[in-house]
Amino acid sequence: MSSTNEIAKEIAKTSDEERVVIIAETQTLGKGRIRRRWISPRGGIWLSIILRPRILSRDASKLTFIMSSTVANSIKRIFGLNAEVKWPNDVLVRSRKICGILTEISTRTGIVQFVIIGLGINANIDLLTFPRTLRKKVTSLKQELGYSVNLRRFTESLLCSFENNYKRFHRGEWHTLLSEWKALATFFGRQVKVTSLGETVVGEALDVGTDGALKIKLKDGTLREIVAGDLTLI
Numbered sequence: 543m544s545s546t547n548e549i550a551k552e553i554a555k556t557s558d559e560e561r562v563v564i565i566a567e568t569q570t571l572g573k574g575r576i577r578r579r580w581i582s583p584r585g586g587i588w589l590s591i592i593l594r595p596r597i598l599s600r601d602a603s604k605l606t607f608i609m610s611s612t613v614a615n616s617i618k619r620i621f622g623l624n625a626e627v628k629w630p631n632d633v634l635v636r637s638r639k640i641c642g643i644l645t646e647i648s649t650r651t652g653i654v655q656f657v658i659i660g661l662g663i664n665a666n667i668d669l670l671t672f673p674r675t676l677r678k679k680v681t682s683l684k685q686e687l688g689y690s691v692n693l694r695r696f697t698e699s700l701l702c703s704f705e706n707n708y709k710r711f712h713r714g715e716w717h718t719l720l721s722e723w724k725a726l727a728t729f730f731g732r733q734v735k736v737t738s739l740g741e742t743v744v745g746e747a748l749d750v751g752t753d754g755a756l757k758i759k760l761k762d763g764t765l766r767e768i769v770a771g772d773l774t775l776i
């Protein structure tokens with residue numbers, strides 16, 4: 543398959559179904575954030591979900607937070623690994639990326655028509671599969687556990703947990719869901735470098751606001767809020 547996000551978009555444009563899940567064994571054109579390529583060999587979990595929440599476009603990123611905390615909590619609960627989240631939408635184990643999320647939306651007059659949540663989890667993947675430059679930055683479930691996991695069982699459990707959290711979101715539990723995400727984050731109080739729209743900002747990560755923006759205190763004491771970007775710990 544080329545990219546589950548691309549296939550999901552095609553399906554979403556031609557039908558009004560929702561909660562459709564597209565799963566690939568491999569992807570030839572896997573996409574990451576900021577137009578990066580996403581390496582998707584056999585053994586990973588590469589999937590996209592079509593959702594049709596009745597929300598404004600500015601609230602769609604909340605679903606990414608909900609998905610990343612669902613993944614981190616599932617990895618903790620099922621495999622006992624110490625998973626954490628990194629703003630805005632990565633899941634890490636031992637500070638290495640194990641999961642990335644690419645959320646894409648289609649809107650009409652500020653209202654969401656559909657949301658595609660693309661989820662890539664390095665599950666049963668040998669690190670040697672990745673280019674040398676990435677090997678110190680990424681990990682997989684197999685690498686951390688020393689054995690291959692049951693992909694089907696893990697995916698089913700993950701999707702059930704996401705469905706529960708998605709329902710909680712619709713019941714107005716966003717603040718609790720965000721607190722759960724924050725409880726999985728270890729970068730608060732740390733010096734970070736954030737690149738956003740070509741600009742790089744360095745400072746202390748203070749908090750994530752209710753809109754999902756990262757609050758940073760710069761060296762000169764001024765406060766900045768960053769809506770989207772790439773965060774690195776210094």
Ligand code: BTN
Nearest residue numbers: 545572573574575642643660662
């Ligand atoms: C990132 O961290 O940059 C996001 C990576 C998202 C990758 C997943 S794999 C399944 C879905 N299909 C894609 O083409 N991308 C997402």
